[in-house]
Amino acid sequence: MKILTIIALFLFIDSGIIENDCVDNVKIGMDISEFLESKSEIYKVKKETINLEGDDYPIFNVYENSELIYAVEPDETEKKVWRIWLYGKDFKTDIGIGVGNTLGDLKEKYKIEEIITGEGNVAVIVKEIKVSFLLNSSKIPRDWWNEMKMDELKNDLSIELIII
Numbered sequence: 001m002k003i004l005t006i007i008a009l010f011l012f013i014d015s016g017i018i019e020n021d022c023v024d025n026v027k028i029g030m031d032i033s034e035f036l037e038s039k040s041e042i043y044k045v046k047k048e049t050i051n052l053e054g055d056d057y058p059i060f061n062v063y064e065n066s067e068l069i070y071a072v073e074p075d076e077t078e079k080k081v082w083r084i085w086l087y088g089k090d091f092k093t094d095i096g097i098g099v100g101n102t103l104g105d106l107k108e109k110y111k112i113e114e115i116i117t118g119e120g121n122v123a124v125i126v127k128e129i130k131v132s133f134l135l136n137s138s139k140i141p142r143d144w145w146n147e148m149k150m151d152e153l154k155n156d157l158s159i160e161l162i163i164i
Contacts (some may be wrong), residue, residue, distance in 0.1 A: 018093045020130045023084055023164060024070065030081050032074050036060070043069070053119065064088070086162040093129055099162060104155030106133060115150045122153070123163075134161040 021028040026035055039045055043062045050059040050073070060072040069088030072081050092098035095109050103124065106112070110126035117123075122140065123132040135157045144152060 016090050016092060018086065018091050018098065018129070018131060018162060018164065021164060023086060023091055026070075026072060026081060026084060028081055028084070028164065032060070032072070032079055032081060035072055035081055059085075084164040086164070091162070093131075097133075097159070099159055101159050102155060103135060103153060103157045103159075106159065107155065115153070117148055122157075132163040133159045134163065136160045 016024065025038065036045060039062060043064050044066075046061050046063065048059055048061050049056040050071070051057075058074060058078060060074070061068055062070045062072065067088070069086075070091070071085040071087070073083040073085065074080065075082040086099060089098060089100045097106055097109055106124060106126065110128050112124060113127045114125040115122060116125065116132075120137055122135045122137050124135065125132060135153070136159075139157055140153070
């Protein structure tokens, strides 16, 4: 019984690790039907829409206890996983960075490769893992947007979303 518990715990912890192209055993490029089959048994999965740059796109939102924990965006054919949006705080990189951590935490553990702005958002790209860390832009002062000096972003800005 102890061995089964340890194996189950390992699988649970492992599925919460954010990788370059995978989280919760959902991988970029996997069939949407496979994703739906495996996750609909565990979570409530709803096909909804997301508005990006003024257009609506289909998205599969994944809820645990009525809380949105992540979303799977299909490709144009709606047959493959194209992008994964992480909202839940239980998903972390292998060195412990996830939603709720700060820009300071990110700088401490990773080398910042690029900071991108668009649509009122600030996304941080790091060298070690190919994901985007979106910061809580509501905490960025209005005057910052005039010149957008990246070194003036405060370390206490929290990560509110991670996109794989």
